[in-house]
Amino acid sequence: MPIYQTSTFEVEDATELAELLEFARPGHSYTRYSNPTHAALEDALAELEGGDAALATASGMAAMHAVVLSILEAGDEIVIPRAVYGGMVGLASTVLDRFGIVHHAVDTTDYDAVAAALGPRTRLLWLETISNPTTAVADIAALANLAHERGVLVVVDSTFATPALATPLALGADLVVHSMTKYIGGHSDLMGGAVVGPSALVGPARHVAATVGGNASPFEAFLALRGLKTLALRMERHSSNALAVARALEVAPGVAAVRYPGLPSHPQHELASRMLAGGMAGGMLALELEGGRSHGERFLGRVRVAVHATSLGSVESLVSHPASSSHRQLSDEGLAAAGMSPGTVRVSIGLEDAADLIDDFVAAARPES
Numbered sequence: 001m002p003i004y005q006t007s008t009f010e011v012e013d014a015t016e017l018a019e020l021l022e023f024a025r026p027g028h029s030y031t032r033y034s035n036p037t038h039a040a041l042e043d044a045l046a047e048l049e050g051g052d053a054a055l056a057t058a059s060g061m062a063a064m065h066a067v068v069l070s071i072l073e074a075g076d077e078i079v080i081p082r083a084v085y086g087g088m089v090g091l092a093s094t095v096l097d098r099f100g101i102v103h104h105a106v107d108t109t110d111y112d113a114v115a116a117a118l119g120p121r122t123r124l125l126w127l128e129t130i131s132n133p134t135t136a137v138a139d140i141a142a143l144a145n146l147a148h149e150r151g152v153l154v155v156v157d158s159t160f161a162t163p164a165l166a167t168p169l170a171l172g173a174d175l176v177v178h179s180m181t182k183y184i185g186g187h188s189d190l191m192g193g194a195v196v197g198p199s200a201l202v203g204p205a206r207h208v209a210a211t212v213g214g215n216a217s218p219f220e221a222f223l224a225l226r227g228l229k230t231l232a233l234r235m236e237r238h239s240s241n242a243l244a245v246a247r248a249l250e251v252a253p254g255v256a257a258v259r260y261p262g263l264p265s266h267p268q269h270e271l272a273s274r275m276l277a278g279g280m281a282g283g284m285l286a287l288e289l290e291g292g293r294s295h296g297e298r299f300l301g302r303v304r305v306a307v308h309a310t311s312l313g314s315v316e317s318l319v320s321h322p323a324s325s326s327h328r329q330l331s332d333e334g335l336a337a338a339g340m341s342p343g344t345v346r347v348s349i350g351l352e353d354a355a356d357l358i359d360d361f362v363a364a365a366r367p368e369s
């Protein structure tokens with residue numbers, strides 16, 4: 001698929017342009033509304049997730065923003081996980097709150113807690129297939145049933161799982177969102193997001209994204225399409241590397257706890273084994289070092305193969321400190337409620353040689369002798 005590096009498209013007459021701008025006929029008018037490179041990516045994403053439509057956006061946050069703005073209005077309520085990407089907390093508490101949309105953060109691994117949080121004004125239940133960064137796994141099928149009984153829509157951020165590991169629409173979710181910046185792009189070289197689901201829900205999100213300018217650029221759409229071609233292969237290697245590293249770190253000196261859904265010690269290991277495809281559990285793990293924050297920081301400074309940088313889902317292993325980066329929006333109490341400590345380290349396992357990664361991480365975790 002070539003990169004249609006153009007902002008505008010020639011039309012025959014004013015009627016055609018007016019109809020294109022209203023999405024009332026197929027074709028392209030202006031790249032903020034649509035572009036053939038976006039359309040190719042959207043078709044591929046819809047097929048992979050099993051939805052009938054998809055929208056490519058400028059970032060994962062743009063996708064999340066388009067979804068919530070297309071569904072919620074003042075007076076509505078949204079239930080979000082306590083363990084969730086910090087950007088969702090930021091969106092809910094600094095943007096939605098100002099427009100009269102109330103959010104409730106609950107432990108979405110606790111069915112009864114979610115049932116109690118869904119009130120008469122709740123319109124949306126937000127889930128992550130595997131949570132950032134604590135790797136909590138939500139029971140999408142059970143929670144979607146519960147939400148639908150209450151007339152609540154379910155949106156699943158499946159960035160950590162990707163369609164290679166899970167297809168939340170098939171489990172009952174109404175919409176799936178992704179940060180394509182992560183595994184779908186896969187090489188730390190693009191920003192992008194996606195919304196996938198039925199046209200009746202993706203269409204309104206497209207209108208919001210077109211209106212507020214949240215669409216992807218043609219070049220990034222091209223890179224995301226190229227990333228999709230190797231996604232399945234990369235996810236296999238991310239998952240096998242992460243399992244090997246998680247097993248080694250679980251018994252390594254200096255490590256207090258490893259959270260990885262592929263380990264039997266993970267609280268939702270059984271659910272993850274059932275819900276995630278091919279025995280894979282993805283490439284993300286969360287670490288608690290003995291000695292707390294100072295040892296977490298020391299670990300970040302010690303790694304040599306992995307890179308200390310924010311973001312995740314790339315060919316190279318990345319380590320970061322959620323309390324000062326992805327989850328800086330949370331207080332110490334908020335971190336605790338989300339299952340983190342100020343010393344939690346997030347590890348995104350790349351495609352390097354597993355033995356090199358194990359040596360690197362075990363050495364970085366080792367207490368000073």
Ligand SMILES: Cc1ncc(COP(=O)(O)O)c(C=O)c1O
Pocket residue numbers: 059060061062085087128132157159160178179180181182191192193311326
């Ligand atoms: C789970 C999850 N969702 C959404 C986002 C936001 O994506 P982006 O940075 O592409 O806006 C991120 C970014 O880290 C993420 O980890």
